[in-house]
Amino acid sequence: MRAPVSHALPAALAAILALSACASGPPRAPASASAKFTNIPYAAWEDYEPPYRFYPGDDVDVTVPSAPELSKTVTVQPDGRIAMPLIAPVMAADRTIPEVEAELSQAYAGQLLRPQVYVAAKAAPLKVYVGGEVGNPGIYDMAGDTDALRAIVQAGDFKSSADRSEVIVIRRGPNGAGMMRRVDLLNGLKSPAADLVPLRRFDIVYVPRSGVSAAGVFVQQYFRDLSPIQFGFSYAVNGQNR
Known part of the structure; x- marks a missing residue:
């Protein structure tokens, strides 16, 4: 099911690029591809499985063994927080399971003798962004595992102007660094053995126009100024960003 691109997501890859600027090494890509993006400091691509991070709308199972009556399933609210009994709302958005567990346990330390809290993520859709020369660019909730080609098909398929190769x-890589790779889906349409790139949550798939310059302009300008998916969260709490 397609989700509309929110106006609240004005900084899509700003977070990735700010972090990836500290990464060293060019992307692992053919020389022809590297030449097109020489001033984009991406980390080398690797098949990295990022830790699960919560996102607004996710359902979270929270278990408090020492006080079972406090255990419940909560939803990450639009402001990124979850609400639990006896404590103030706790920030969960863009945090991993261990980070949320630690935050909740600390919050309950003043309420319980044994404040250990356990958190589990309930099944959540694989949310990816598909843009460029496709029928309906936007953020999509993918059912189950998917790859770049299937995501493009769900987004309305390639336009006639698309460069499928x-x-x-x-992808957000280790330590938040941005990773980029080029995929030849023209070959993927012909060969069942082609690597169609299995996608991870919050991956961005961009289909450029035919021609080298269009892809370069997108990466250099659009990715730096507009972020289709919010990779980092910054919420003001009592006048301070958290």
Whole structure:
């Protein structure tokens, strides 16, 4: 099911690029691809499985063994927080399971003798962004595992102006660094053995126009100024960003 692109997501890859600027090494791509993006400091691509991070709308199972009556399933609210009994709302958005567990346990330390809290993520859709020369660019909730080609098909398939051999996949890598790779989906349409790139949550798939310059302009300008998916959260709490 397609979700509309929110106006509250104005900084899509700003977070990734700010972090990836500290990463060293060019992307692992053919020389021809590297030449097109020489001033984009991406980390080398690797098949990295990022830790699960919560996102607004996610359901979270919270278990408090020493006080079972406090255990419940909560939803991450639009402001990124979850609400639990006896304590103030706790920030969960863009945090991993261990980070949320630690935050909740600390919050309950003043209420319980044994404040250990356990958190589990309930099944959540694989949310990816598909943009560029596709029928309906936007953020999509993918059912189950998927790859770049299937995501493009769900987004309305390639336009006639698309360069199917230069599809770009952006992923948040280790330590928040942005990783980029080029995928030849033209070959993927012909060969069952082709690597269609299995996608991870919050991956970005961009289909450029035919021609080298269009892809370069997108990566250099659009990714730096507009972020289709919010990779980092910054919420003001009592006048301070958290």
